[in-house]
Amino acid sequence: MLPADSLPYFAPAGPRVLAHRGLAGPDAPENTLAAFARAVEAGAAYLETDAQCTRDGYAVLFHDASLRRATGDPRPIAELDLSEVQRIDLGGDRVPTFAEALAAFPDARFNLDIKAMPAAAPAAAAILEADAVDRVLVTSFDEGRRSAIASALGSAAGSAQVVSSASAAMLLRALPAAAFRLTGSLARSLAEVQAIQVPERFRGVRIVSRRLVDQLHSLGVEVHVWTVNDPQDMARLLALGVDGLVTDRCDLALAVVASR
Incomplete structure (x- = not known):
């Protein structure tokens, strides 16, 4: 895998602010074109x-x-056709397709968290041309989903590099390797990805530290932390060298980054 800093998705250099489900508000429900x-x-x-x-x-x-x-309707998305999903009122907006979002925001880059089973892989890949692959980072806690979508996008894009972040299974191998400074094991655990996306702490255990950030940077892997909404936390994490903040308040995060 090529290091993150050699790929278009990660240019220019960070820190990056990743708007978590957009910037939701009273007239802009999360994950809508308005948000x-x-x-x-x-x-x-x-x-x-x-x-x-x-x-x-x-x-x-x-x-x-x-x-x-979101609506009180118990039906799963997977049991509805697109026409049914898009008739549902989300408070003045509707559920968009990935294709619509890519077209509506041609200069934006997307961090795409695959929530559906691998069946979603060809659906996402089908609407991506090779030049759009540079605008998408694929992520999922589930390794089957992550690898399926990365493989499908890679096939659709030909020689273009598909960017992805570590699944939970990868992190379960990588984080102990980092803690014990097992550089070779750490590199092998993250060989297929260019980023990890983690909370600062999980169940009271600190994950993000200066040492971890430095170790991953030596491998060409970025560190993105979620979900960070307090400006003091944002500034502290950026001081540790993290590359990205996943936040519900991208407006605040952008101000913190600009003030550095």
Whole structure:
């Protein structure tokens, strides 16, 4: 795998602000074109979002497997056709497809979290031309999903480099290797990715440290931390050398980055 700093997705050098589900507000529900537009208007170059797959094979941008939390409707996205999904009112907006988001924001880069099973892989790949692959970082906690979408995008893009971040299985190997300074094991664990995306702490255990950041940078791997909404936390993490902040408040994060 090529190091992150050699790939178009990561140019120019960070730190990067990844707008988590856009910049949601009263008139802009999360993961809608309106929320993405607010983030872009605030200055965000990176949009973090989630992909589900409809019954008829469309990649749509929606976090949950079902509509219950957002609308009270218990039906799963996977059991609905695109036309049914897009008739659902999300408070004045609707669920967009990945293709619509790519077209609506041609200068934005997307952090695409694959929430559906690997069946979503060809759905996402089908709407990506080779030049759009440079605008997408593929991520999933599930290694099957991550590898499936990366493989599908790679086939669709030909020789273009598919960028992805570490799955949970990769992190379970990589983080102990980093703690014990097993450089070879760490490199092998992350050989297929250019980034890790982690919380600063997990169940009270610190994950992100200056040492971890330095170790991963030596391998050409970026460190993105989620979900960081407090400006003091943002500044502290940037001081540790992290490359990206995944945040619900991209407006605040961009101000912190600009003040450095």
